[in-house]
Amino acid sequence: MLRKSWLLVCLCVAMWMMGAVSVSAEEHQQIKSDMKLELNGKPLQLDESYLIDNSLFVPYRWFAEGIGAEVSYEASSQKVTVQKNGLTVQLTIGSSEALVGGSIHKMVGPAQLINNSTFVHSRFLSEVFGIKVQYDEATRTVHLVSNIEQSSEKPASKTYYVTIEGFQFKGGNITVEAGSTIVFTNKDKVKHNAAAENGSFKTPFLATGESGSITLTEPGDYAYYCELHKNAMQGTITVK
Template structure:
């Protein structure tokens, strides 16, 4: 009986050791995963062609999170924060958005909407999902992989001195869709490749040349001098041509 009891106690001790080791390993993996998911970003942001100044931003689950106050004020919104409830409020153009730190739910104009991730504190500052906060206020978002720039295009009415505009040309089916366009001086033109082969855009007069773009990649140019800019794809010149007229 003593021998059996000793064996039982040894087995029990061994099981406890294994359980502790397993719990330690799970804890280690969890911490590692959390650290891996939060990465400081080097992406640049532009609103209607002008740089949007932010002290820092982070990639969380491959989504760009930005400091809500600096970002919201940069797009012309008013912000407030309630410490008691950890609630964030952003107002612009008659629309009010309520966020809560730690929650992925947003209240947009009284209706519930879900974000890709919760508003959260990083280095004592509140960070929110940049695309969500842009699009709820009618701002389009385009990412240029080649320059690692997020282009924000507002839908506001033109002012007396309007900001430079942004235009889009889609490369698809070996064509520049919307490729023959007229733009204002200082406008930015974004080329996005949706084909499964590489394409680019090269001006006949040598004024610009976008690098070869793979599927889903974008490249942009800004034209300030009036005139006609004929361009082509370097790899498919005979089939892919277009003209940008700057006025």
């Protein structure tokens, strides 16, 4: 009788663990996206794209070539290289870190293989090359806007990334160059935003997985906070 009871307990624990694994897998499920992409008003043709944790991932080669970049892939190291206007970006499949012009930047999710193609975060790859990203929810269209008059000899403006997680601005106390873009991405289950104390900038309230960006052109210290959680969430951006 004791042996049967012990086997029953073991079976229940095993079923519970299998259920926990199943839930965990669903939390990171890849959902095929029906979003459309346009570059300077013209459709950007992609075979497929996916929403992963509410962030849009696109096939890097099609996307990079679509925005006028040169691309290469090294199978032995699973390293992706994208070059445009003298700026080199290197990504490694499975890693959330990107090497941008020699500096390490954190992405919202790792580059990854889907159906034998390499997919990357579309906003990161756009903004790192100075391309603005605007989303029209009514038409489910991502509009990419580049400065077509930009000289190839002029280096692209830098983009920095701040992750909102655990009611903190992770990497939020930073020093940037004038003209830099700062992208805030919310990973918490509640909404947050980033608002400057001097009123110079304010992002929309961001739901889980959403991003908002600002561009700072004037040197100075910009103290900022989340309007909904001001006492807990604060940071400072120094513009040189």
